[in-house]
Amino acid sequence: MKLFCTNCGRKEDFKPQHSRCPECGEPLEVELVTKGIIHKERYGFSYLERYRDFYPFLEPEKLFLLGEGNTPLIDCGLVAEKLGFTPATLFLKNESANPTWSFKDRGTVICANFAHKHGYQYIGVVSAGNNAASCGAYASGLGMKTFVFVPDNIPEEKILPITVYGSTVVVKVEGDYSAIYPISKALESKYGVYFANSDVPCRVEGTKSIAFELCEQMNFNPPEWLLIPTGSGGDLRGVEKGFREFKAVGLIDRIPNIVAVQSEGCCPMVKAYEAGNETITHFGSYETIAKGSANPFPPSGNQVLRLIKQRRVNRAVSVKETDILPFQKLMAQAGVFGQPASCMGFAAAKKLLDEGIIKPGERVVALVTSTGLKVTSVLSKEAKYEVYQEKLEKLDELMEKLV
């Protein structure tokens, strides 16, 4: 298989070290798969078995797998009606049911196995969150080491859950953390560290499987709308590509309206889209509660703008900072507790419904990218719950008051 440049079309060999075009600097992508079927023999395993025809560059029998993917699609039920949606039209794709509880596992399983197959001993990752934990888990399983580059002011409690897999070396970086992306590419070739960054071709390939599963879960009649919290843009690219491949092989005949969702506090794509620009401008310093997907200068930003121009992605929208925690709460009432960045698709669904862009009766899926358990610190700000204290022998009297 070949890689091609998403901008200028130049072709490259598909090797771990190739991720950006040496001519124009834009992201490379694996060529489209146009032949394949779904393999249903085995139940309850990785998406890489079920959809293996769409990953011809891997050898399925030699992979280290953690059962990634195969996540639930939830009907929001009572909460959907409360928000004004037609019953049974608002759904959550709950990616927190992945092995390290975020959608990152879908891409990491490919990054780690592909790098391992090509002789790499080290995985690198610029992340203090989902991606770091995910890389740690897969690298350990493959006997590799992970270098995690984190900001130097990171609290200890955030480091622990990402180092628990045992393979991780933490590097605290002093200076402009957002400038590390280009540096990581230089370290990659020099020291043989495969950087499983957020929009490398392997990761984009993994995220395709979200689209595959959605097609199956909706009986090959995809939703009208799909809302995706978007940071670097790589994951959105993967989902879009997944639908395109299922269309190419004849499994679906229509692709949903895909929406890139960012928070107002860090929304470089939305800014560029609304200004009609063809390239992303650095957002500058930012503050957002949706830290999990905040990227002031997204490496796949220009490609997302191109996708919108080509009408393969519908639009980019922002949600208010002050909406994020309330929508986290609402989403939890539907049974899914996501981290703040995860709730932006859900918040955007309501916004687009109110604006008349989403029409009543159209089916909407919001992607929930990661578990709320990873960012419990935000809960204390918003937490309001009924609490009572009573002696064991007086519980009876208390209950009489409460029910």
Place this chain on the structure above:
Amino acid sequence: MKLFCTNCGRKEDFKPQHSRCPECGEPLEVELVTKGIIHKERYGFSYLERYRDFYPFLEPEKLFLLGEGNTPLIDCGLVAEKLGFTPATLFLKNESANPTWSFKDRGTVICANFAHKHGYQYIGVVSAGNNAASCGAYASGLGMKTFVFVPDNIPEEKILPITVYGSTVVVKVEGDYSAIYPISKALESKYGVYFANSDVPCRVEGTKSIAFELCEQMNFNPPEWLLIPTGSGGDLRGVEKGFREFKAVGLIDRIPNIVAVQSEGCCPMVKAYEAGNETITHFGSYETIAKGSANPFPPSGNQVLRLIKQRRVNRAVSVKETDILPFQKLMAQAGVFGQPASCMGFAAAKKLLDEGIIKPGERVVALVTSTGLKVTSVLSKEAKYEVYQEKLEKLDELMEKLV
């Protein structure tokens, strides 16, 4: 369907309020399903759709579901070899990939829907952990309220993740927390609160699905050994019943050697089993790091002893307190980060292998009951990770030293 007493065989109607025998006080259980097939039409939904024939007391189209079950089975790979197991014989069933990240969701989905169907507005739960969060999620989705009874000394940070679903009223109980189980039964009938405690018939039914999935994932050739962290005994009963039903319908012809695993710090079942007793004695005050499954007076303890006597369960074993965190670490190296109680099955596998009880080449599955993210406080005690700090422009030099 009828309930029957696990001890004296007395029959009762299957209603939410029936959970213990009015004659002998022992747990009631739903009668065995002996006819059924697996429904494979839809992909990626709740186990309750796939195995609906084994839940004839529910109406599948009317349920509130969160995509519970359908969790991965992981080959421990390099870690298994390190521990001395034959390659590809040690597996983890990762229950942290459930909607609220523990195996409790399998039982709760039945408890909540069954209670709702019978007109209950309230769910009660005696838990400050997995069960409380799980009940909160399902109760919210069904528009019900959850009363969570917790010890009065519970830290605030433990309350937040269980109240996030919005339906939860917290009741802090002063006095002997372990004495609340019988009191809860009295409150149930008086105030119409359905207590989704750890061994009610509905919960046992839900846990059957772990056995169903294991059978499918192992191609209807179940493992020789299955190790289950055991507190109240209800979940172990469910898994055993699941295998029995698949055998009754002809899907398997053999049931694994099931092992109940407890921590030395709180192991009333192991104590009774080793002493040859037929009933459980209260363990008294206890201290264990495996809090998630600690129960000093397990309500299904006598029934577990009967199951061992009937050779339907193989044995009960304890693991050392000092083994639990090291095995948590080892398990994470295989890619699965479980809470301390979750790692006991894995630790016991090694113990039984070393003792010659598990023979080389026999296939072993350890059940991982819940995510390590819920109990990150234990990490700081054990945490050792490599950490470096460097200026952005000097990362190159640092990497030269590290690789």
